[in-house]
Amino acid sequence: MELTVVMPCLNEAETVETCVRKALACMREHGIDGEVLIADNGSTDGSQQLARDAGARVVHVDAKGYGNALMGGIRAARGKYVIMGDADDSYDFTALLPFVEQLRDGADLVMGNRFKGGIAPGAMPPLHRYLGNPVLSFIGRLFFPSAIGDFHCGLRGFRRDSILRLGLQTGGMEFASEMVVRSTLSGLDVREVPTTLSPDGRSRPPHLRSWRDGWRHLRFLMLYSPRWLFFIPGLILMTLGLVAGAALSFGPIYIGKLGFDVDTLVGASAAVVIGFQAVLFALFTKVYAAEEGFLPEDRRVRKLVDIVTLEKGLIAGGLLALAGLFGLGASLVHWQTRSFGPLIPSESLRLVVPSATALIMSFQTIFAALFISILGIRRSKETPIDVAASAAEEAAQAVSLDGEEQTVPRESTKA
Numbered sequence: 001m002e003l004t005v006v007m008p009c010l011n012e013a014e015t016v017e018t019c020v021r022k023a024l025a026c027m028r029e030h031g032i033d034g035e036v037l038i039a040d041n042g043s044t045d046g047s048q049q050l051a052r053d054a055g056a057r058v059v060h061v062d063a064k065g066y067g068n069a070l071m072g073g074i075r076a077a078r079g080k081y082v083i084m085g086d087a088d089d090s091y092d093f094t095a096l097l098p099f100v101e102q103l104r105d106g107a108d109l110v111m112g113n114r115f116k117g118g119i120a121p122g123a124m125p126p127l128h129r130y131l132g133n134p135v136l137s138f139i140g141r142l143f144f145p146s147a148i149g150d151f152h153c154g155l156r157g158f159r160r161d162s163i164l165r166l167g168l169q170t171g172g173m174e175f176a177s178e179m180v181v182r183s184t185l186s187g188l189d190v191r192e193v194p195t196t197l198s199p200d201g202r203s204r205p206p207h208l209r210s211w212r213d214g215w216r217h218l219r220f221l222m223l224y225s226p227r228w229l230f231f232i233p234g235l236i237l238m239t240l241g242l243v244a245g246a247a248l249s250f251g252p253i254y255i256g257k258l259g260f261d262v263d264t265l266v267g268a269s270a271a272v273v274i275g276f277q278a279v280l281f282a283l284f285t286k287v288y289a290a291e292e293g294f295l296p297e298d299r300r301v302r303k304l305v306d307i308v309t310l311e312k313g314l315i316a317g318g319l320l321a322l323a324g325l326f327g328l329g330a331s332l333v334h335w336q337t338r339s340f341g342p343l344i345p346s347e348s349l350r351l352v353v354p355s356a357t358a359l360i361m362s363f364q365t366i367f368a369a370l371f372i373s374i375l376g377i378r379r380s381k382e383t384p385i386d387v388a389a390s391a392a393e394e395a396a397q398a399v400s401l402d403g404e405e406q407t408v409p410r411e412s413t414k415a
Contacts, residue, residue, distance in 0.1 A: 313369020
């Protein structure tokens with residue numbers, strides 16, 4: 001079978017029959033060998049029977065959520081290709097051919113773009129049309145090397161085997177973002193075709209919750225991009241802190257009537273420590289995600305981990321600790337010159353703050369080197385090829401042993 005049209009369904013009695021009939025009519029018109037599959041997520045309004053009567057196959061998905069329903073439907077699909085779309089009659093199931101043509105041409109994922117195809121009046125709330133979708137799609141393109149203009153279009157087609165290999169995990173509305181992000185990061189062929197969006201045919205409110213689901217999409221995009229979540233903010237903080245701290249270590253700085261002194265130096269020190277920790281977290285996340293298969297391995301990170309060994313990390317941390325201890329020693333000498341009496345903060349803190357910062361960063365570096373070494377411990381992972389080879393070898397050994405057992409008695413009899 002070439003195509004399965006999967007529709008997630010939760011109480012869509014008003015529209016599911018129409019959607020099924022449109023999809024089946026489209027496949028008949030264009031000679032596509034396919035089926036319509038309803039992934040029912042616990043409907044109580046008779047949607048299941050209406051879908052069957054219209055010609056669809058219905059599977060029940062116990063796990064609640066948009067993503068869970070879709071994954072249940074994708075796993076149950078019989079087609080080589082899958083086109084997914086909501087069962088609320090907002091997407092045009094009579095216009096599936098452009099998706100199928102792109103898939104036949106070799107695409108792994110074909111996204112619909114509602115902004116290019118046309119959004120009918122009243123089909124999308126202004127909050128979604130002018131803020132939510134454009135902003136989240138822009139962030140998706142910024143964080144990941146993707147050219148997709150509509151990250152959240154619910155009408156999309158894909159090769160079933162390609163998407164199943166990704167091992168998608170999210171169960172809610174953020175499933176839409178995960179599919180695009182993981183496909184892009186895995187180097188799949190992702191394309192886009194214009195599609196239309198019409199007002200849905202339901203009389204009840206949609207399942208989508210604007211702020212809650214928008215936050216879940218944004219949270220997913222951030223968590224899958226350690227570079228933007230940790231590295232870039234951390235690098236900016238650390239750079240600003242280092243520049244300001246280095247300048248203030250020699251004395252106060254005045255810009256017009258504004259004076260920056262040791263109080264600002266303390267803030268700069270905090271920025272350096274926080275920024276350095278964020279950069280380390282980016283490295284931790286990259287190594288862990290690559291080891292566990294959440295993100296593809298980053299060659300630059302792997303090369304850095306191979307270069308910056310545990311021993312080098314311990315040496316770097318030790319040198320920072322020595323610099324910090326040297327600075328603290330200098331501050332004690334400065335205190336001695338004051339006969340261990342009261343100090344002038346604008347003088348003493350210029351020694352103490354940078355020294356304490358170096359000491360803190362030394363321990364961060366040592367702990368980071370140890371932790372990255374733990375993350376880098378390789379686990380043996382048997383691939384299907386390894387399993388098959390082991391099974392074949394065991395079978396060959398069993399046959400060989402069986403042959404030897406049959407040969408030995410004959411030789412004994414002759415003797």
